[in-house]
Amino acid sequence: MKSTTRGTLAAVLTGVAAAVGAAAATPAAAVGTVPVPVPLEGAEQALNIALPKVGGEIPVPMPGKPDGPRYVEGRLIPEHVIPQLPVHGGLPGLGLRAPLPHVLGDDFDHVGLQTPASDLRTLAPGLSLDAPLTPPNADNAGLPDLKLPQAGVLAPVLQTVPGANLGLGPGL
Numbered sequence: 376m377k378s379t380t381r382g383t384l385a386a387v388l389t390g391v392a393a394a395v396g397a398a399a400a401t402p403a404a405a406v407g408t409v410p411v412p413v414p415l416e417g418a419e420q421a422l423n424i425a426l427p428k429v430g431g432e433i434p435v436p437m438p439g440k441p442d443g444p445r446y447v448e449g450r451l452i453p454e455h456v457i458p459q460l461p462v463h464g465g466l467p468g469l470g471l472r473a474p475l476p477h478v479l480g481d482d483f484d485h486v487g488l489q490t491p492a493s494d495l496r497t498l499a500p501g502l503s504l505d506a507p508l509t510p511p512n513a514d515n516a517g518l519p520d521l522k523l524p525q526a527g528v529l530a531p532v533l534q535t536v537p538g539a540n541l542g543l544g545p546g547l
Contacts, residue, residue, distance in 0.1 A: 408432040408465065408492045427473035432492040434465030451506040451519075459501035459529055466537055468492035475543070483543045490539040501529035 413429040439461035444453035471488045505525035511517045 408434045408468065425474040427471055430470045432468035434467060434492050434495070436462050436464035438462050449510060451508055451510065452504050454503055455501055455529070456504050457502035459498040459532075462497045462499065463494070464497075465492045465495045466535055482545055484545055485543070487542045487544075488539065489542075490537070493535055493537045495533065495535040497534075498529075498532040500531045503527040503529060 409432065411431040411433055413431070415426045415429065419426045441458040441460045442455065443458060444455050446453045468491045469488070470490075473486050475484055475486050503526070507522060507524040508519040509522055510519060512520050
């Protein structure tokens with residue numbers, strides 16, 4: 376086999392191996408949402424009526440990297456002893472399309488409601504403490520002074536912007 380043929384073959388195999396490795400390393404959570412169809416076709420045929428079409432999306436939560444403890448001058452214990460854990464996910468989405476018996480006229484025979492999955496960013500509660508001692512004091516022969524202990528709970532945080540679309544129309 377020529378050296379150029381071997382080089383080309385090695386490049387192709389390397390590319391294929393990288394593509395397979397990337398596909399295997401990408402978990403299902405990288406997708407973001409998982410579609411959830413609601414099968415109503417059997418009931419629609421059994422009852423011989425038009426039923427709504429329903430489906431949804433369930434977001435997959437992804438844990439983030441917490442901020443570690445921060446050392447602050449004048450404190451013996453670092454700030455944020457128990458750090459807040461960020462979790463990125465989303466609110467579930469819903470899609471609904473239902474037949475309407477021409478209540479609003481001939482041009483309106485379906486109603487649709489779409490609430491897409493929206494991003495949700497959260498921070499878990501955390502804890503911040505401080506010891507009842509100050510750093511060493513030169514005026515006190517290098518011994519620390521006493522002070523009131525400090526404890527604080529870092530409140531959880533939720534951030535999202537949900538939305539919805541409602542529509543009426545023919546064959547919506």
